[in-house]
Amino acid sequence: xxxxxxxxxxxxxxxxxxxxxxxxxxxxxxxxxxxxxxxxxxxxxxxxxxxxxxxxxxxxxxxxxxxxxxxxxxxxxxxxxxxxxxxxxxxxxxxxxxxxxxxxxxxxxxxxxxxxxxxxxxxxxxxxxxxxxxxxxxxxxxxxxxxxxxxxxxxxxxxxx
Numbered sequence: 001x002x003x004x005x006x007x008x009x010x011x012x013x014x015x016x017x018x019x020x021x022x023x024x025x026x027x028x029x030x031x032x033x034x035x036x037x038x039x040x041x042x043x044x045x046x047x048x049x050x051x052x053x054x055x056x057x058x059x060x061x062x063x064x065x066x067x068x069x070x071x072x073x074x075x076x077x078x079x080x081x082x083x084x085x086x087x088x089x090x091x092x093x094x095x096x097x098x099x100x101x102x103x104x105x106x107x108x109x110x111x112x113x114x115x116x117x118x119x120x121x122x123x124x125x126x127x128x129x130x131x132x133x134x135x136x137x138x139x140x141x142x143x144x145x146x147x148x149x150x151x152x153x154x155x156x157x158x159x160x161x
Contacts, residue, residue, distance in 0.1 A: 026105045031098040031144050031152060032070065032078035036088045040066045043081050047071050053079060056155035059125045068125065070151070075159040078152065094132075094140035098152075102129045102145040109133050119145065126151045 037043035044066070047053045053071040056078060061067050071079045076098070084090040099105040102119035109116045114133050121129040129145035146153040 026099055026101065026108050028098040028100060030077060030095065031146075032080045032096040032142075033092060034080040034082060034094040034096065034142070036082050036084035036090050036093045038084050038090055040069060040081050040083055044069050044071070047079060047081070057126075057151045070126070070155070072155055072159065075156055075161075078155075092139075094142050096142040096144050099143045099145055102131045102143050105143050105145075106131050106133075116143075119143070121145075122147065122149065128152060 035043070044055065048055060048071065053073050056070040056072040058069040059067045066081075067083060069081045071081065073079055078096075080096070082088065082093065097105075106116045106119060114135075116133045117131050119129050119131040121127075123130050126144070127147070128150040129147065131143040133141040133143065135141060144150075144152065146156075
């Protein structure tokens, strides 16, 4: 039941983000909602078997255990599962926006008064160029510039409903 509540909350955040970003040219839309979960394999089983999402890609540690899994909900929208820990309690820990140009997005958000990190990457995991904005409540908003080699872009290109 908690998983369903988190999912619904993620969808509501996504709808709010889609409405807000529709008014600017830098943000393409909502890319993903990041969930911290007590057990990545159990959460992945729930979201693939019960919810019907497909696994797009994953990152594993040296022991072969997943450290992050992206599940594809629709062509352009993902759910990111990460292991919860003391610094990252279970629940929604961030959401990601797809941006065309991370540097331009950071400049725009800073000009509007937001705190944002400089873009880095491509990331070793997803191959996207990443930056972060922190909202007024401390929630992290990940900005993802999805180049042709990014795993999100590849999953989006291979999407078949």
